Amino acid sequence: MVKHSPQRSLDFELIDEINRLKKSKNAVILAHNYQKAEIFEVADFIGDSLKLSVEANKTDADLIVFCGVQFMAESAAIMNPDKKVILPALDAGCQMSDMITAEALRAEKTRLKKIYPDLQVVCYVNTTAEVKAESDICCTSSNAVKVVESLDSDNILFVPDKNLARYVERKIQGAKNIIPWEGYCPIHERITAEYVLKAKEMHPKAEVIAHPECRTEILDLADTVCSTGGMVEKAVTESEASEFIIITECGMTGRLMRSAPGKKFYTVCNICFDMQKTDLSVVKEALEKEQFVVEVPENIRLKALKALDRMMEVS
Ligand code: 13P
Ligand code: SF4
Numbered sequence: 001m002v003k004h005s006p007q008r009s010l011d012f013e014l015i016d017e018i019n020r021l022k023k024s025k026n027a028v029i030l031a032h033n034y035q036k037a038e039i040f041e042v043a044d045f046i047g048d049s050l051k052l053s054v055e056a057n058k059t060d061a062d063l064i065v066f067c068g069v070q071f072m073a074e075s076a077a078i079m080n081p082d083k084k085v086i087l088p089a090l091d092a093g094c095q096m097s098d099m100i101t102a103e104a105l106r107a108e109k110t111r112l113k114k115i116y117p118d119l120q121v122v123c124y125v126n127t128t129a130e131v132k133a134e135s136d137i138c139c140t141s142s143n144a145v146k147v148v149e150s151l152d153s154d155n156i157l158f159v160p161d162k163n164l165a166r167y168v169e170r171k172i173q174g175a176k177n178i179i180p181w182e183g184y185c186p187i188h189e190r191i192t193a194e195y196v197l198k199a200k201e202m203h204p205k206a207e208v209i210a211h212p213e214c215r216t217e218i219l220d221l222a223d224t225v226c227s228t229g230g231m232v233e234k235a236v237t238e239s240e241a242s243e244f245i246i247i248t249e250c251g252m253t254g255r256l257m258r259s260a261p262g263k264k265f266y267t268v269c270n271i272c273f274d275m276q277k278t279d280l281s282v283v284k285e286a287l288e289k290e291q292f293v294v295e296v297p298e299n300i301r302l303k304a305l306k307a308l309d310r311m312m313e314v315s
Contacts, residue, residue: 010038014280018042021287028061029283030076032068033228034251034275039067040258042283048229049075049125050140050315056080057312065286066294067278069094073294074129078304085294088286089277094126096213099183100160102130109134109157112179116155122147123159123307126185129296131159133303138311141212142227145171148178150314161185167212167219187249187270188213195268196221199245203266207241211248218247228252232259251275 019042022029030052031043040046045055049072056064056076064085066073071094073087105121113119123135124144132138139147141164148156148168154176158165160183169178191214200208200221209231210222219225224235228248236244236256243264246253250269257265286292296304 010041011280014284015041018280018284018287021284022065025063025287025290026061027063027065027287028055028059029065029067030055030072032072032275033232033255034249034272035067035255036251036276036279037254037258038280039278039283040255042280043067046255047232048140048142048227050142050227051229052076053079053125053140053308053312054315056085059083063287063290065283067283068092069274070294071097071126071128074296075125075132075308077294077296078129078132078301078308081298081301084290086286086290087292087294088282089274090292092274092277094185094274095187096124096160096183096185097126097128097131100127100131100181102128102134105131105134105159105181108181112155112157116177118153119155119157120151120153121157121159122151124161124164125308125311127160129300129304132307133300135159135307136310137314138307140227140311142229143311143315144168144212147311147314148172148176151176155179157181159183161213163188163215164212166216167225170216185213185272187272189215190270191215191218191247191268193217193221196245196247199266199268203243203245205241206243206245206264206266207235207239208245209235209247214247222247228255231256236260236263249275 029043069092077085121135159181162180165180208222209224246267249272253265253267
C-alpha cells in the first residue's frame with residue numbers, strides 16, 4: 001500500500017515542444033486516466049475508455065495521438081478511418097485483450113448458439129478489432145450494465161473479463177444468463193482481500209473505491225465500484241469524504257490528486273507496465289515522426305465499427 005506523493009519535476013521545454021508540434025500538425029492528444037501525470041500536462045482530453053472513445057469520435061483533428069494502450073488507439077482508428085491515429089509506445093498492449101482471439105470466440109459462439117439460439121456477444125472494449133468484429137456490441141466498464149440491459153436476448157456471452165461479467169450479473173440480479181469468458185486483467189486480479197482489509201484497518205475513515213475488473217471478494221469490500229472516469233467525475237468529487245482507498249492500477253491516484261487536490265488518497269494497486277510505457281519524450285518523438293500508426297483492415301474495421309456504434313447508441 002502506498003501513500004502517493006507529488007511527481008518529479010516537469011520538463012517544461014519538452015511540454016512546450018509537444019504543444020508546438022500539436023498545433024502545427026493539428027493533433028489532439030487523448031490520455032487514459034492511468035497514464036503518467038506528466039502526460040496530463042499535454043493532453044487535450046483525459047478520461048476512461050468510454051470518454052476517450054467519444055472524444056475520438058467527435059474530434060476534427062487530423063492526427064490523434066493516443067496515450068494509452070493498443071486497443072484504445074485501435075478503437076479510435078476504427079471510428080476515424082480518415083484520420084491518422086498514432087500510439088506513441090508501439091508495444092503498449094493489454095494483457096486482458098490477449099486472453100481471447102477471434103478464432104476462439106467464433107468457435108465458442110458456434111458451440112453456444114446450438115444451446116442458446118438467441119445468444120448475443122458483448123465484448124469489453126479491451127479487445128482487438130478482430131474480436132470486436134465477431135461481437136454484437138461493445139461495452140466499457142462505465143456502461144457494461146446498461147449495454148447488457150439494452151439487449152433483447154436472455155443469453156449473453158460476455159468477453160473477455162470474467163470479473164466484469166460477474167459484476168454485471170450481480171447488478172442485473174439474474175435478469176439474464178451471463179456466460180463469462182475466462183479472461184481477466186492480471187493487474188486487478190492480483191489484488192488481495194488481505195491488503196484491502198489492512199488498508200481499511202489503517203484508514204477507517206477512508207471511503208473505498210474499486211474498479212470492476214477486481215475480483216468479487218474485493219468489490220464486496222468497496223463502498224463504490226466504478227470505471228476510472230466514474231472515480232474522477234463522481235465517486236471522489238461528489239463525496240463528502242476527504243480520504244479514499246483507491247483499488248485499481250497505481251497511476252489512478254496521480255489522476256485523482258490532480259482532479260481533487262484537497263483530498264487524500266491511499267492505494268491498493270498494481271502497476272500496468274503497458275500503461276506506463278508512455279512518457280513525454282516518447283510523445284514528442286511520436287509527434288515528430290508521426291509514429292506508430294495504428295491501422296485496421298477495412299473488412300474488420302467495418303464489422304468492429306458496428307459493435308462500437310451500437311455501444312455509442314446505448315451510451
Ligand atoms: P476504464 O474504462 O475504467 O478506464 O478502464 C480501462 C482499463 O483498462 C482498466 O484496466
Ligand atoms: Fe489491460 Fe489491465 Fe492494463 Fe487495463 S490495467 S490496460 S485491463 S492489462
